[in-house]
Amino acid sequence: MIFVTGCAGFIGFHMCKKLLESGHEVLGIDNMSDYYDVSLKQARLDMLQKLPNFTFRKIDVSDKDSMIILGHDFPGITHIIHLAAQAGVRYSLINPYVYIQTNVMGQLCVLELAKSLPNLKHMMYASTSSVYGANEKMPFSINDRTDNPVSLYAASKKGCELISESYARMFQLPLTGIRFFTVYGPWGRPDMALFMFTKAILNDEEIPVFNNGDMYRNFSYVDDIVNGTIACVLEDREPGTHKIYNLGNDKSQTLMEYIQMIESTLGKKAKIRFEPMQKGDVRGTIADISETVADFGFTPKTNISEGVPNFIKWYRDYYRV
Ligand SMILES: NC(=O)c1ccc[n+]([C@@H]2O[C@H](COP(=O)([O-])OP(=O)(O)OC[C@H]3O[C@@H](n4cnc5c(N)ncnc54)[C@H](O)[C@@H]3O)[C@@H](O)[C@H]2O)c1
Numbered sequence: 001m002i003f004v005t006g007c008a009g010f011i012g013f014h015m016c017k018k019l020l021e022s023g024h025e026v027l028g029i030d031n032m033s034d035y036y037d038v039s040l041k042q043a044r045l046d047m048l049q050k051l052p053n054f055t056f057r058k059i060d061v062s063d064k065d066s067m068i069i070l071g072h073d074f075p076g077i078t079h080i081i082h083l084a085a086q087a088g089v090r091y092s093l094i095n096p097y098v099y100i101q102t103n104v105m106g107q108l109c110v111l112e113l114a115k116s117l118p119n120l121k122h123m124m125y126a127s128t129s130s131v132y133g134a135n136e137k138m139p140f141s142i143n144d145r146t147d148n149p150v151s152l153y154a155a156s157k158k159g160c161e162l163i164s165e166s167y168a169r170m171f172q173l174p175l176t177g178i179r180f181f182t183v184y185g186p187w188g189r190p191d192m193a194l195f196m197f198t199k200a201i202l203n204d205e206e207i208p209v210f211n212n213g214d215m216y217r218n219f220s221y222v223d224d225i226v227n228g229t230i231a232c233v234l235e236d237r238e239p240g241t242h243k244i245y246n247l248g249n250d251k252s253q254t255l256m257e258y259i260q261m262i263e264s265t266l267g268k269k270a271k272i273r274f275e276p277m278q279k280g281d282v283r284g285t286i287a288d289i290s291e292t293v294a295d296f297g298f299t300p301k302t303n304i305s306e307g308v309p310n311f312i313k314w315y316r317d318y319y320r321v
Pocket residue numbers: 005006007008009010011012029030031032033041059060061062082083084085086087088102106126127128129179180181182183184189
């Protein structure tokens with residue numbers, strides 16, 4: 001049985017769907033937090049609950065008692081994919097406490113659960129490209145220093161990596177942290193650029209473009225991320241090993257290219273309002289994925305010319321616009 005936290009979230013939903021469609025038995029948890037539209041989370045969950053071999057529990061990952069009980073109830077868990085988190089760089093300026101509670105305390109609770117499982121083969125947890133913070137050396141390599149985070153979100157995720165390193169060593173756990181790079185796709189997050197820009201353009205509203213548009217990202221399509229993560233987690237690891245990988249597209253593209261792709265798919269120009277760089281944000285990300293390719297054959301297949309139209313098709317169908 002594969003245990004997925006944050007199963008009603010954007011990546012968690014796609015992860016569970018892919019695992020279930022490939023015949024795995026999945027236990028999912030989510031606290032259905034109201035950080036963004038809960039009805040979107042519920043719609044994802046409703047789809048998962050129609051698939052065979054899916055069990056859901058509404059649990060807060062940082063609630064240690066519920067997590068201990070979960071371990072007793074499901075001793076057959078063999079793999080963990082820990083995705084539940086308070087995501088988003090900008091919200092950490094508004095509500096810092098939830099980042100430490102969910103991300104740091106949550107990581108500890110999942111590791112404690114992992115420790116208690118008699119059949120655990122491998123646990124993967126989500127980290128982020130944000131841990132590279134203000135680094136200027138590109139591409140970002142997993143061998144680079146990551147001790148200058150520019151947001152509490154990044155600091156909380158770096159904390160998860162450090163806590164995991166100690167747990168792998170102390171309790172002989174087989175752990176992998178995966179630093180995701182800007183994931184997008186159908187059923188995506190309403191607080192991310194693609195969703196916000198699509199919605200605003202369709203509503204004839206202005207879109208704020210930070211750092212005067214001088215930004216670039218490895219825009220990574222969700223199916224590629226899901227396939228890469230599953231390939232990694234299903235490989236058994238030696239007890240006591242903890243490795244970190246970058247997982248993202250192999251190309252970095254500018255925010256303006258991304259916006260142009262949205263415009264050309266919608267057949268409508270964006271009303272752009274250029275704004276200065278936001279606190280907590282970084283100008284660019286470029287992933288060095290050489291170890292990811294070498295160790296579990298990761299090959300990103302989807303470019304924005306295919307991925308952005310896929311998102312917009314989903315958005316128009318889902319919201320009937
Ligand atoms: N989407 C990206 O571009 C991206 C990039 C880097 C890292 N990540 C990481 O990937 C993971 C998944 O991100 P996502 O984009 O799917 O975000 P998401 O917000 O859509 O999914 C996270 C899910 O976790 C749930 N959750 C939040 N707090 C919880 C708690 N205390 N207990 C149980 N569940 C809780 C939420 O309700 C949500 O359904 C996160 O760990 C995130 O930090 C995402």
